[in-house]
Amino acid sequence: MIVRVRPRPGRTAPSSDSDFPVPRSAPHPFGVESRRGFAPWAAVGLLLALAWAMAAKADQWQGSWGDATETATSAAAMIGVPFALAAGAWQGGRERRLRMTELRSSSARSRPVQFLVAALPLAGLLALAYLVAVVGVLAACAPYASAGGPAPTAYAGTAVSLAACAVLGHVAGRVVSFRLTAPLLAIGGYVVEGALGTQQSDLSYLAFCLVRVSGDDKIAVWWYPLVAALWAGGLAAAAVVAVAGHRRVAALLPLAAALGAATLLVQTGDGLLRDNPLARRQVCDTSTVPDICVNGTRPGMLPEVKRALSGLTDRLAGVRNLPVRYEDLGRRPRDDEAELPSLAPIGWSVVRGRLTDPSRYAREAAWTLLRPGCDEPPAGPVAVTDEAVLRWLAPDTGSEAARADQVARARKDGDRDRLATYRAEDRAYARLAAMTDGERRSWLGRYFATAGRCAPEPNEVPSL
Structure with missing residues (x-):
């Protein structure tokens, strides 16, 4: 006997299996960990901390790729490493705080998979937060840096090290x-990190995330990070592997790789x-006279330096016995050269591609023309003549104000010798x-000889 079931009025019978609703698959735990919970907030917190630390020192790295790299890795070492260790430990202790240990043990996934699903989202997001901060630093540095370029391996290596610190913290939190x-x-x-970073020995290269460079003078070899x-x-x-692996003896392999890397870092030392x-x-x-040369690491500063020294070079036009050039190589100038006042480190005399005090810079440049390399300045009539020449070549409002204060103090103290020296300098000027x-050109030619x-x-120096 065949019984036919008729569908209720207003409904149609399913024609095939495809008409039945298909249940949605559960979201993967890795995606859930990456989008919700503690990991995203930790990444935001690290990003804000790094951004604040690097923005606070922006004057000291904008305009130099080397200084920008040094600042970014130092911030990662002193802020990122403690933050990643603490965040990883907090995440690692979550199962115990929420009493999920038995639930985890009953899961179908293996212990290594469970561990990685819980640890890697935080580690990856912290590394990503660091890279986002680095992108901001590079974008802020690019308009003012005129030579060289960023160091991709330094940023990539630091990001990996930061993720590793989060994983180490996760292990500690579980154990x-x-x-x-x-x-x-x-x-x-x-x-x-602070103890290793301030070490004067080769052990300092073992500090996590701290890629040691020295501004634009020293750069890291590509494989060091x-x-x-x-x-x-x-x-x-x-x-x-030691905590979650099936065979804990397998932990010796990555441990040997780590110790080999550490040995290479320490033995190579400054060779890195x-x-x-x-x-x-x-x-x-x-x-100009003399020629003006700036270091090859900052060629964009040449117009700024030339503008600051324009008054000095105009006064020296046609004068004989001058140095051929102002050099900027960080060495003792030759006999026919004068040393350009230092443009480094960034943040002192130079901020964002501009001289902070052009008048003072010009005065320092004029001073290098007078008795360069002398440990002690001359005294007596020669010192009076030198001061007059310096005041005429590079007038500086700040220096004149300081001199006026010194004259007033000498007058108040009743120091007749100092007052006599100041009056002699005024007469010579x-x-x-x-x-x-x-x-003046003829006299200055004899003076610079x-x-x-x-x-x-x-009696060898022409008097005034």
Whole structure:
């Protein structure tokens, strides 16, 4: 007997299996961990901390790729490493706080998979937060940096090391059942990083995330950050295998890789850095007297320096016995050269591609023409003449104000000798300023013929 079931009025019978609703698959735990919970907030917190630390020192790195790299890696070492250790420990102790240990043990996934699903989202997001901060630093540096370029391996290696610190913290959080594990790890990480970072020995290269460079003068060899990342990553991998692996003896393999990387870092030492080839070059403007040369690491500063020294070079036009050029190579100038006042480090005399005090810079440049390399300035009539020449070549409002204060203090103290010296300097300056252009050029030519002597006799220097 065949019984036919008729559908109810208003409904149609399903024609095939495809008409039945298909249940949605559950979201993957990795995606859930990456989008919700603690990991995204930790990444935002790290990003804000790094951004604040690097923005606070923006004057000291905008305009130099080397200084920008040094600032970014230092912030990652002193802020990122303690933060990642603490965040990883907090995340690692979550199962115990929420009493999910038995639920985890009953899961179909293996222990290594469970561990990685819980640890990697935080580690990856913290590394991503660091890279976002680095992109901001590079974007802020690019308009003012005129030579060189960023160091991709330094940023990549630091990001990997930061992720490894988060994994190490996660292991500690799972193993140590103590609520203060996270803050203690943060404090310990900060102390260890600070101790290693200030070491004067080769052990300083073992500090996590700290790629040691020296501004634009020394740059890291390309493989140094990658070996540093292997040092941190190998330790993290060994800890993971030891805690969650099926065969804990396998932890010896990544541990051996980490120790090998550490040995290479320590034994190579300062060999991990090399001289920046740009630092041995100069970019010069030969339209002035003397020529003006700036270091090859900052060629964009040449127009700014020339503008600041324009008054000095105009006053020296037609004067004989001058140096051929202002050099900027970080070495002792030759006999026919004068040393350009230093443009480094960024943040002192130069901020964002501009001289902070052009008048003072010009005065320092004029001073290098007088008795260069002398340990002690001359005294007596020669010192009076030098001061008059300096005041005329590079007038500076700040220096004149300071001199006026010194004169007032000497007058208040009743120091007659100092007052007599100041009056002699004023008379000499007035005579030099009162000369005609031809007379002054001739006199300055005779004066600069003796300007290179540290202790000339008074009768050898033309008087005023």
